[in-house]
Amino acid sequence: MAFLDTPENVQLKRFRRRLRSKEKLRRRNRLKHASPYTNTGSRRRFRGNNFKGDYLDIVVPETLNLVHMHAETVAFIQSFWHSVRSSKNRIRLIFDDTKSIQPAALLLLLAYIDRARILYGTAHVTGTYPKSPRLHRALVDTGFFSLLRVNPRSPQTRVTNAVRYIPFISGVTLANDASRKLREALMGEGMQMSIAARKKLYRAVTEAMLNVVQHAYPKETQFDLRVRKKWWLAGSVNLKEDRLQILFCDLGVGIPKTLPKLYAWEKIRSALSILPGVNPNDGQMIEAAMIIGRTKTRQSERGRGLNDLRRFVELVSSGELKVFSASGVYTFQSGGNESIVNYGNSIGGTLIKWTVPLSSVTNWSPEPDGGLIDENETT
Structure with a gap:
């Protein structure tokens, strides 16, 4: 066999050349498939983490929508999170075929x-x-892109969306100025929110944050300190459809798990008018929290609790509040209509969505020219 007859030093050189060739090939492949989310396309290994250099590609569906495609959307997001926690490979989300992501699903x-x-x-x-x-x-x-600390691609063509979004806001504490920053970013120049709407929005967002700080991440759960009490806030304005939408999200244990720690099961079942021994589903637990009205603390001075979430939409005639928590969804519409839905999979936290007519809470008028109304001229 020729290989055995080759001198030892020649064998060693050939072996090293083969290793170098394989390493060059791996580097070329990594650069070829470099993610646009990275600034340099480098593939450095993690220090202190046992992650492999290859990617696990996850294809994002064509549409993500928590309202009309709830089960499919939540299943995808939970599958992604399972891969993050279990895979030894880094994760690459493939958005190539994705055409639409509803704001709530995006948050x-x-x-x-x-x-x-x-x-x-x-x-x-x-x-x-x-x-x-x-x-x-x-x-x-x-x-x-900016929240994830990556550089967006320069658009080849200028696109004008009917919806105006604001950058996501995130934090880990009660931020008293978050409502003001959100409002100012949404309104832009000239547009102003009414004083009554400002107050109700402030109370609604503050109540959502209090739920995160006080209850969403219990101490007995295994939440990492780096993400404990974390929340995310977003908003959008659609002038064409006269719509203002505000979103708030946390990845805590959810209302269905925190409610029994605040109130006895007898009180929860009584609020829902169900028989003893019957276990309510997640949608019913959210409804019970709204009925009881004070899920945040046992102190009486805390007032209305989750009911503060409804006050903002009660200002208008066609507003809507949706509360997604665990596998349940609670909907409240202006005028008092309430409904619940229960799904088979959990979002892994709580997401709150307020939707109101823009013209009902601001000085903007849905006229063809999108004019602003001077508050001094209104009756």
Whole structure:
């Protein structure tokens, strides 16, 4: 056999050449498939984490929508999070075929991505840019790229979306100025929110934050200190459809798990008018929290609790509040109509969505010219 007849030093040189060739090939492949989410395309291994250099590609569905495609959307996001926690490979989200992501679904996905990057490193989750110009524009406007500390791609064509988004806001404490920053970013120049709407919005957002700080991440649960009490806030304005939407999300244990720690099961069942021994589903637990009205603390001076979430939409004739928590969804509409839905999979936290007519809470008028109304001239 020729190989055995080759001198030992020649064998060693050939062996080293083969290793170098294989390493060069691996480097070329890594650069070829470098993610646009990374600034340099480098593939450095994690220090202190046993992650492999290869990516686990996860294809994002064509549409993500928590209202009309709840089960499919939540199943995808939970599958992504399971991969983050269990895979030894870094995760690459493939947005190539994604055309539409509803704002609530986008906030939930972003929260999970942000948490993954906090826990496992900023290079652990990456992805491809969406081919849809409108979706790319929406991701830029919402701050999807900046919050994840990556550079957005320069758009080849200028796209104007009907919806105006503001960058996501996140924090880990009660931020008293978050409502004001959100309002100012949404309104822009000239547009102003009514004083009554400002107060109700402030109370609603503050109540949501208090729920996170006080209850969403119990001490007895195994939440990492880096993500404990974390929340995310977003908003959008649609002038064409006269709509203002505000979103708030946390990835805590959810209302269905925190409510029994605040109130006896007898009181919860009594609020729902169900028989003793019957276990309510997650949708019913959210409804019970709204009925009882004070899920935040046992102190009487805390007032109305979760009912503060409804006050903002009660200002208008056609507002809507949706509370997604665990596998349940609670809906409250102006006028008092309430409904609940229970799904088979959990979002892994709580997401609150307020939707109101823009013209009902601001000085903006849905006229053809999109004019602003001078408050001094209104009756």
